Every structure is written in structure tokens, then in C-alpha cells.
Amino acid sequence: MTRIEKEEKAARKAANFRPIVYICSPYAGNIEQNTENAKKYSRFAVDNHCLPITPHIYFTQFMNDEDERAEAVLMNNILLSHCCELWVFGDVISKGMSEEIKQAKRKYMKIRYFTEEMEEKNEDQRNYCRADVAPQRCGVAYRTR
Numbered sequence: 001m002t003r004i005e006k007e008e009k010a011a012r013k014a015a016n017f018r019p020i021v022y023i024c025s026p027y028a029g030n031i032e033q034n035t036e037n038a039k040k041y042s043r044f045a046v047d048n049h050c051l052p053i054t055p056h057i058y059f060t061q062f063m064n065d066e067d068e069r070a071e072a073v074l075m076n077n078i079l080l081s082h083c084c085e086l087w088v089f090g091d092v093i094s095k096g097m098s099e100e101i102k103q104a105k106r107k108y109m110k111i112r113y114f115t116e117e118m119e120e121k122n123e124d125q126r127n128y129c130r131a132d133v134a135p136q137r138c139g140v141a142y143r144t145r
Contacts, residue, residue: 018051022083026094027056041089044118085110
């Protein structure tokens with residue numbers, strides 16, 4: 001394989017790569033509106049060349065939040081551990097969202113904050129992990145000391 005063919009193959013592979021992002025947004029309260037918002041946020045991730053994981057859309061289709069909450073939280077954490085980033089939407093951070101954010105911080109994941117209108121919050125409102133101590137994730141090598 002020539003150098004040009006290798007470069008073209010690498011470019012095709014990079015173009016097909018979609019980082020997996022965990023969508024963190026409210027569910028409880030106005031469930032109907034919050035579910036619609038979560039769908040909108042998931043579409044936003046797809047439009048930004050990402051693969052969204054939105055458990056509160058998926059698990060609520062076949063699990064009872066009241067009776068199976070602990071099991072759902074466990075499965076959420078498992079899914080979160082397979083994601084590259086956590087995307088937090090809105091100004092209200094629920095108890096469940098807070099736990100997901102804490103879990104992402106423990107895993108040194110990149111956390112991005114967005115408004116309900118899907119605009120990324122300014123630098124003062126962002127919360128990124130310490131990239132200098134994070135492990136290699138999603139094909140991106142982080143600096144180490």
C-alpha cells in the first residue's frame with residue numbers, strides 16, 4: 001500500500017468515527033416535555049457527528065422508574081463508562097444528573113455544558129476534566145506529567 005493510499009484510508013476511517021456521548025438532561029417533573037427535550041438533544045449530537053446515549057429515553061420504554069430505579073442507575077453508569085464525553089443540557093441539574101456528572105468526573109471524562117437551546121455555555125460555565133491526568137480515551141491521547 002502506498003503512502004497516499006494509507007493516508008486516504010486513515011482519512012476515511014477518521015470521517016466514519018463517531019464519538020459516543022452520554023446525554024445528561026432532566027427526566028422527572030414534566031416527563032413528556034423532558035423526553036421531547038432529550039430527543040432533541042440526541043438529534044443535536046447526531047447532527048454534530050456523535051453517537052448519543054440517552055438512557056432516560058431508552059430504559060423508560062420497558063422499566064418502571066419507581067420500582068427499578070437502582071437497577072436503571074447501575075445500567076446508566078455502565079453505559080456512561082463506554083462514552084467519551086458527558087453532555088449536560090439545561091440550567092436545572094437534577095439529583096440523577098448530579099450523580100452522572102460525579103461519575104463522569106471520577107472517570108476523568110470530558111464534560112460539556114449546553115443551554116436548553118443547545119448552545120455551548122461559555123468558558124466560565126464549562127467544566128472539563130483535568131486532561132493532564134486523564135487516560136487515553138476515544139483515540140485521543142491526553143498529556144501526562
